[in-house]
Structure formats: structure tokens, C-alpha cells
Amino acid sequence: MPHEKTRGDVFIAIRSRDLISTAQQDYNNSGRFSLFENIIAAEDEVLGVSLISATIPNSFYNLSNNNQNNKLKFKETGDTDYKILTIPSGSYDILELSSKVKELLEANSTNTLTYTFTYDEINNTLNIKNNNPTVYNTTFDFTIENSCRRFLGFKSQEITIDTTNGITSDRAVDITDTRNSIYVRLPNLSNSKVVESSSGKFSNIIAQVPVALSRNSYFVFEPPTEFICELSQKQINSIDVNITYQDETEAVNFENADWEINLKITFFKSHHTHDKQREYHHSLEKQLRRQVEQTQSRILQDHQDQLQLNEFINKKLNEIKI
Numbered sequence: 001m002p003h004e005k006t007r008g009d010v011f012i013a014i015r016s017r018d019l020i021s022t023a024q025q026d027y028n029n030s031g032r033f034s035l036f037e038n039i040i041a042a043e044d045e046v047l048g049v050s051l052i053s054a055t056i057p058n059s060f061y062n063l064s065n066n067n068q069n070n071k072l073k074f075k076e077t078g079d080t081d082y083k084i085l086t087i088p089s090g091s092y093d094i095l096e097l098s099s100k101v102k103e104l105l106e107a108n109s110t111n112t113l114t115y116t117f118t119y120d121e122i123n124n125t126l127n128i129k130n131n132n133p134t135v136y137n138t139t140f141d142f143t144i145e146n147s148c149r150r151f152l153g154f155k156s157q158e159i160t161i162d163t164t165n166g167i168t169s170d171r172a173v174d175i176t177d178t179r180n181s182i183y184v185r186l187p188n189l190s191n192s193k194v195v196e197s198s199s200g201k202f203s204n205i206i207a208q209v210p211v212a213l214s215r216n217s218y219f220v221f222e223p224p225t226e227f228i229c230e231l232s233q234k235q236i237n238s239i240d241v242n243i244t245y246q247d248e249t250e251a252v253n254f255e256n257a258d259w260e261i262n263l264k265i266t267f268f269k270s271h272h273t274h275d276k277q278r279e280y281h282h283s284l285e286k287q288l289r290r291q292v293e294q295t296q297s298r299i300l301q302d303h304q305d306q307l308q309l310n311e312f313i314n315k316k317l318n319e320i321k322i
């Protein structure tokens with residue numbers, strides 16, 4: 001991004017409640033802000049946009065049908081097929097989730113088993129037991145796409161409780177289910193400065209906002225280093241804001257809580273202007289050099305013509321004398 005500013009910045013404060021909603025569902029995660037007066041860059045300027053700060057409500061659920069992570073598939077000895085439990089949407093910590101899963105398992109147990117969940121905070125693992133594993137096994141199928149397995153700390157697999165040791169998670173317990181950041185996007189402002197690992201393509205992201213663990217509260221994000229995204233367009237009439245997880249198709253459901261972001265529009269001297277000036281000077285130099293060469297060629301030709309004329313005249317004079 002060029003560093004030579006041409007004029008003062010434009011600060012834009014955006015509140016979700018003031019936007020024209022563009023959300024496909026009632027998630028309050030996207031909307032459009034129309035400018036009263038267009039922001040226009042001059043011919044020799046380029047526009048840049050950056051996120052200065054954001055106030056985000058931690059109102060979105062970490063486990064929900066929207067997040068596709070609210071199912072648990074299991075069967076016990078005597079079951080002819082698996083049962084699929086649906087965990088109520090909510091914002092859980094690991095102890096609350098363990099308690100809810102225990103409740104659902106016991107309510108749907110064919111053999112009236114009792115389940116015990118033990119969380120090891122030091123190792124960040126979870127152990128699950130049933131009260132009679134040598135007689136009644138319990139098998140969990142963690143291979144389904146909408147499984148809650150990452151919350152419980154298990155890899156994609158089928159695993160069975162068949163001893164008194166139960167089963168212990170084989171990956172870290174992750175109550176964010178890998179949704180530990182949200183992404184602020186400006187879909188109608190074109191740039192080619194950000195690439196997403198999920199697609200390998202250029203993106204409309206202007207900021208990655210880490211999610212604080214303090215649920216049901218607001219957290220403020222102020223980037224430690226300002227990232228200025230150079231825009232390809234010269235004019236801004238409106239600003240579309242879309243807040244998602246890393247996958248752009250996964251919208252953040254704020255449960256209708258309001259958020260705020262503050263943007264800065266910056267005007268810079270376009271580096272293409274210097275290129276054009278260099279091209280112009282180079283073209284002018286070539287043109288002048290060509291004119292000088294043409295002039296020198298004409299002078300040389302005139303000189304040769306003069307010599308030929310003098311030779312002709314002298315020859316005729318000599319003939320007259322004879």
C-alpha cells in the first residue's frame with residue numbers, strides 16, 4: 001500500500017441497527033449503509049479502507065443447528081441401530097455441555113445406564129464412562145458431519161465404552177468448535193490484497209476478530225497493527241457489511257444483538273501515477289530523440305545534395321570554357 005497521503009481520512013461509524021438488512025435469515029450479521037455523499041478519489045489517488053475498532057456482542061451460540069454441530073450418535077448393547085440425539089442450541093462450557101449430554105444419554109438409554117463425564121482441566125481432556133460396561137457397551141459414532149465431537153475432544157471415529165476405564169478424548173476439548181474468530185467482510189468493496197486459506201482465492205475480508213470467551217457480554221476489538229486494504233474502485237456509494245466465520249457461507253447468528261464497527265477511508269497517491277509519468281517521460285524522450293535523428297538525417301541529405309549540385313555546376317563551367 002502506498003504511504004503518501006493526499007488528504008485527510010474519512011471516519012465512518014457503523015451500527016448494525018442503522019443498516020438495511022441484507023441477511024438471508026434473521027441473524028443480524030449483515031446490512032448495507034448508504035452514504036449521504038459519495039466518497040470519490042481523484043485520478044491520481046487510490047482509496048484504502050481499514051477497520052479501526054469493533055464492539056461485538058458475544059451473543060452467538062457455540063453449539064447450534066446453524067453451526068451444524070449439535071448432534072450425538074450412539075447405540076448401546078441391544079440396540080438394533082444408532083440413535084441420534086439433538087443437543088439444544090446454546091453457549092456452553094465443557095461442564096455444562098457434559099451435563100446436558102449426560103442427561104440426554106440417560107433419558108434415551110435402552111438399558112437405563114448411568115453415564116459419568118469427567119473433565120481433566122490440566123490435560124484438557126474428557127473421560128466418559130457408563131456404570132455397567134462389561135455387560136452393556138456404548139458405542140459413539142463421531143463420523144457424522146454435524147457431530148459435537150470436537151466439543152468433547154474426539155477425532156472422527158467410532159469408539160466404544162467396553163471397560164471400566166471408559167473412553168478418553170484423543171484431541172483437545174474445543175468448546176469453540178474451531179469457531180474461535182469471526183470475520184468482518186465488505187462484499188461490495190473490491191480488493192486483491194487478502195487471500196483465504198479455505199479457498200486460496202482473493203477475499204473481501206478486512207479483519208479477523210478473535211472471539212473472547214466471556215459469553216453474553218460485549219468485547220472490543222482494536223487491531224494491534226492497522227491493516228489498510230487498497231480498493232480497486234475510485235468511488236464508494238455504499239458499504240455492505242457481512243460478519244461470518246472463516247467460511248463465508250457460515251453466517252454469525254447474533255441472536256438479534258447489535259454490534260458496531262468503525263472504518264477509516266484513506267486517500268493515497270497512486271503508484272500508478274508515477275508509472276504513467278515515467279511512461280510519459282520515456283515516450284517524450286523517444287519522440288525527441290527520433291526528431292533529432294530525423295533532423296540530422298535531413299541536414300546530412302541537404303549537405304550531400306549541395307555537394308552534388310556544386311559538382312554539377314563546376315562540370316558545366318568547365319565544359320563552357322572548353
